[in-house]
Amino acid sequence: MLKRLAVNTGVQILGKMASVVVSLITTGILTRKLGAAVYGQYILIISLSIFFDALADFGTSVIGVREASKEEDEAGRVRVWSNVAILRLMMAVFSLALGMILIFNWLDLKEVRFEAVLAWSMMIFTSLAGSLGVVWQTRIKMQAKVLVEVMFPTVFLLCLWWFHGEISLAWVFGTYLIARIITLAWGWWMGRGTINFRLVDRKLIGELLKMSWPMGLYLIIFSAYDRAIDSLMIRRFLGVGEVAWYGLAYKIYGVLIQPAFFLMSGIFPILSKGKNNKSIFNWTALILLVAAATVMLGVWIFAPIMVFLLAGSQFEASVLVLRILVVALVFAYLGHLVGFTLISKNGQKELLGLGVIILVFNFLGNLVAIPRFGIMGAAVVTVLTEALSLILMSIRLRRRD
Numbered sequence: 001m002l003k004r005l006a007v008n009t010g011v012q013i014l015g016k017m018a019s020v021v022v023s024l025i026t027t028g029i030l031t032r033k034l035g036a037a038v039y040g041q042y043i044l045i046i047s048l049s050i051f052f053d054a055l056a057d058f059g060t061s062v063i064g065v066r067e068a069s070k071e072e073d074e075a076g077r078v079r080v081w082s083n084v085a086i087l088r089l090m091m092a093v094f095s096l097a098l099g100m101i102l103i104f105n106w107l108d109l110k111e112v113r114f115e116a117v118l119a120w121s122m123m124i125f126t127s128l129a130g131s132l133g134v135v136w137q138t139r140i141k142m143q144a145k146v147l148v149e150v151m152f153p154t155v156f157l158l159c160l161w162w163f164h165g166e167i168s169l170a171w172v173f174g175t176y177l178i179a180r181i182i183t184l185a186w187g188w189w190m191g192r193g194t195i196n197f198r199l200v201d202r203k204l205i206g207e208l209l210k211m212s213w214p215m216g217l218y219l220i221i222f223s224a225y226d227r228a229i230d231s232l233m234i235r236r237f238l239g240v241g242e243v244a245w246y247g248l249a250y251k252i253y254g255v256l257i258q259p260a261f262f263l264m265s266g267i268f269p270i271l272s273k274g275k276n277n278k279s280i281f282n283w284t285a286l287i288l289l290v291a292a293a294t295v296m297l298g299v300w301i302f303a304p305i306m307v308f309l310l311a312g313s314q315f316e317a318s319v320l321v322l323r324i325l326v327v328a329l330v331f332a333y334l335g336h337l338v339g340f341t342l343i344s345k346n347g348q349k350e351l352l353g354l355g356v357i358i359l360v361f362n363f364l365g366n367l368v369a370i371p372r373f374g375i376m377g378a379a380v381v382t383v384l385t386e387a388l389s390l391i392l393m394s395i396r397l398r399r400r401d
Helices: 002-057 060-069 074-103 107-120 122-138 142-162 169-190 202-237 240-273 277-311 318-344 348-400
Strands: none
Touching: 002 074, 002 107, 002 122, 002 142, 002 169, 002 202, 002 240, 002 277, 060 074, 060 122, 060 202, 060 240, 060 318, 074 107, 074 122, 074 202, 107 122, 107 169, 122 142, 122 169, 142 169, 202 240, 202 348, 240 277, 240 318, 240 348, 277 318, 318 348
């Protein structure tokens, strides 16, 4: 089992390295081709779409992995995977409908409504791809999951690289949609036989929804304070240009967090089985702590070079924001470990309560900091939010042990 975990973790690390390279190159091209103002609109749409993606997921991916991992035979796992996929598809359609209502009624999106529709139409296909991810994560065959996740941005980057003319937001999100459909078709072929939409079990769907809703609401709250609140407040108080500067720094920060998520995705099925959890927890904590400290030091030193290579001198304001944000990596890395461990112990309801507290803290913090200190204030609030999240989750986890 340890050898299998090591192989899967190694595959995820290699895949993440490829994703990081692809993501950074893509960001560099987009910032230069779109310019600060249009890139700011891009960040605004992406930030809001992440909120609706969280609603579409509604905690079903994490809970699906946990419940499927408990099944002893393949038929039982297929039954869980299939009904998770059905529930996820239902939630995606509901989320997309709410998103369309927002798009056509919110004035800040008036100029980019068509682009927002293209971006949020990916929800259905993202939901299906996520259902396949549940299968591969349960089987601890992360190579398939990583291949699909890497292929999606790579197809987009190839299109972006090949097209030498002027691009618009509509071109960007339209191409993203095509890339998502192509990679989903490939992933569905690789995962054939694991999801059967004819295996509808209303009772199981109800049970999955009952187990998932606390986690789902937590993810919605998390996406609100992680991406939406700061971007919306910066847009309202400072303007779309500052959204672009902050968005670039946060994009890099978001990429740097992903290795912790990949590691915990591989370990989560093992934690859910409840065997040797303490030893696994301690070793993982040490690995995450060393990794976070190393990345933080490297980014602090090379932040000016990174920003200049990615976006040029017009994004110089992103350097200090990035240096502030990377301080949060230590709290975010350990927070992934504590959060996934808490979920493995059926602690998703505790996470929901903590999420509300963190959301209020983040909202009030940004409301005070952004008008006074600009995007630097927003970055500091992010660091404090991650620290508070880790402290509160650790207290809850200790009470469960």
